[in-house]
Amino acid sequence: MYLHGTSKINEQGHLVIGGCDTTELAAQFGTPLYIVDEALVRQRAREYVESFRASGLKFQVAYASKAFSVMAMCAIAEQEDLSLDVVSDGELYTALKAGFPAARIHFHGNNKTPEEINMALDANIGCFVVDNFNELYLLNALAGDKGKKVNILLRITPGVEAHTHDYISTGQTDSKFGFDVGNGTAYKAIQEASAQPNLELLGVHSHIGSQIFEVEGFVMAVDRVAGFAVQVRDELNILFRVINLGGGFGIRYVEGDTPLPISQYVKAITDSIKSNFSAAGYPLPEIWVEPGRSMVGDAGTTLYTVGTSKDIPGVRKYIAVDGGMTDNPRPALYESRYEAILANRANDPVEENVTVAGKCCESGDKLIIDIELPKANNGDLLAVFCTGAYNYAMASNYNRIRRPAVVFVKDGAADVAVKRESLDDIVGNDLIPARMQQASAAK
Numbered sequence: 001m002y003l004h005g006t007s008k009i010n011e012q013g014h015l016v017i018g019g020c021d022t023t024e025l026a027a028q029f030g031t032p033l034y035i036v037d038e039a040l041v042r043q044r045a046r047e048y049v050e051s052f053r054a055s056g057l058k059f060q061v062a063y064a065s066k067a068f069s070v071m072a073m074c075a076i077a078e079q080e081d082l083s084l085d086v087v088s089d090g091e092l093y094t095a096l097k098a099g100f101p102a103a104r105i106h107f108h109g110n111n112k113t114p115e116e117i118n119m120a121l122d123a124n125i126g127c128f129v130v131d132n133f134n135e136l137y138l139l140n141a142l143a144g145d146k147g148k149k150v151n152i153l154l155r156i157t158p159g160v161e162a163h164t165h166d167y168i169s170t171g172q173t174d175s176k177f178g179f180d181v182g183n184g185t186a187y188k189a190i191q192e193a194s195a196q197p198n199l200e201l202l203g204v205h206s207h208i209g210s211q212i213f214e215v216e217g218f219v220m221a222v223d224r225v226a227g228f229a230v231q232v233r234d235e236l237n238i239l240f241r242v243i244n245l246g247g248g249f250g251i252r253y254v255e256g257d258t259p260l261p262i263s264q265y266v267k268a269i270t271d272s273i274k275s276n277f278s279a280a281g282y283p284l285p286e287i288w289v290e291p292g293r294s295m296v297g298d299a300g301t302t303l304y305t306v307g308t309s310k311d312i313p314g315v316r317k318y319i320a321v322d323g324g325m326t327d328n329p330r331p332a333l334y335e336s337r338y339e340a341i342l343a344n345r346a347n348d349p350v351e352e353n354v355t356v357a358g359k360c361c362e363s364g365d366k367l368i369i370d371i372e373l374p375k376a377n378n379g380d381l382l383a384v385f386c387t388g389a390y391n392y393a394m395a396s397n398y399n400r401i402r403r404p405a406v407v408f409v410k411d412g413a414a415d416v417a418v419k420r421e422s423l424d425d426i427v428g429n430d431l432i433p434a435r436m437q438q439a440s441a442a443k
């Protein structure tokens with residue numbers, strides 16, 4: 001059994017996270033329940049910040065809030081001196097409502113609406129990451145309307161694509177995001193951006209993938225970006241002050257996942273920046289990164305109550321829990337794998353192989369296919385690990401299932417950061433058009 005962060009098993013065989021017995025959390029807050037190990041989130045944030053400090057380079061560590069955007073998380077990011085990426089008005093609003101300093105907010109996205117851009121301009125956010133020509137001209141015009149000059153990075157696709165265990169060098173990159181370096185679009189975008197009177201071009205951004213376990217893809221991206229920077233300096237006399245290398249740092253979901261310590265990714269990136277830019281006699285740029293999953297993923301655990309089971313002799317046994325693809329769509333979307341234990345009987349010997357199903361009306365609603373567990377009874381608690389990133393953030397109300405509460409635990413204290421949805425929340429935005437009300441009243 002692999003336990004993350006402050007998780008441990010107590011003498012009664014109960015899973016304890018942040019000093020809180022999960023059986024008591026279930027009794028107090030109900031299930032399903034997202035539990036966030038606050039100390040582990042802060043530890044991850046500090047690993048990034050301290051590793052960059054050790055490099056001597058100027059830096060910003062921007063938490064990619066899409067992984068888990070709630071106000072409490074924004075508050076932690078602000079306390080840990082992180083910056084924050086947002087990709088919609090909803091994420092921006094969440095950050096601003098949490099009191100996150102606008103100057104440290106970066107706005108991403110391949111289709112920002114005029115309303116979103118105006119909202120971000122009014123808030124005076126720190127930087128827009130411009131994805132395409134439409135946005136470039138629109139942002140320049142809207143900033144001009146407000147008499148503002150705004151900082152931008154251009155999102156470029158450097159022709160490197162990284163996957164969990166390998167990375168590939170791609171020629172013409174087939175991506176909906178960014179300006180392609182290989183076909184000259186990025187170069188043209190630099191020329192256009194520097195000609196816009198209301199935009200201040202700070203540099204470029206690249207994001208090569210997600211759940212990456214090795215440094216090679218990042219180092220290759222730095223090589224490409226540095227080569228591009230030198231070309232732009234030599235031919236256009238434009239210097240990049242900022243290089244943003246995106247996120248994608250991997251985490252351990254299951255046995256066999258082998259992420260590197262954060263310090264090693266950071267060292268590989270910063271060493272490569274130093275050597276590439278020094279060799280070209282280029283002033284060392286500021287480095288920004290954007291970790292999402294690796295900031296919160298392994299700090300999250302989802303606690304479910306086991307309900308029914310179905311044994312199909314010779315085929316498989318299902319156990320069903322009181323959540324499913326509504327609180328964690330990743331297995332259904334990406335065949336993502338997870339580890340789990342019985343949180344109230346963690347020391348019991350493993351007895352059977354089961355498939356954990358959710359309660360949604362979809363055959364594909366399976367959280368874990370084939371896991372060894374003690375024989376689970378109705379009322380047992382199942383804890384699924386590593387659900388901190390892209391779980392609550394991707395949760396839905398399919399089947400009109402209410403989204404669970406989120407509690408942050410630390411040193412024996414458990415505090416609600418998101419309330420469980422109520423049945424009234426479920427119908428809160430529903431309206432019955434007047435003519436339908438008349439029809440039913442007439443019966």
Ligand SMILES: *Cc1c(COP(=O)(O)O)cnc(C)c1O
Pocket residue numbers: 064066067108207209210211246247248249290291292293294389
């Ligand atoms: C999704 C995303 C991130 C975060 O990725 P993780 O894999 O969660 O670290 C960072 N930057 C950009 C531009 C992204 O799209």
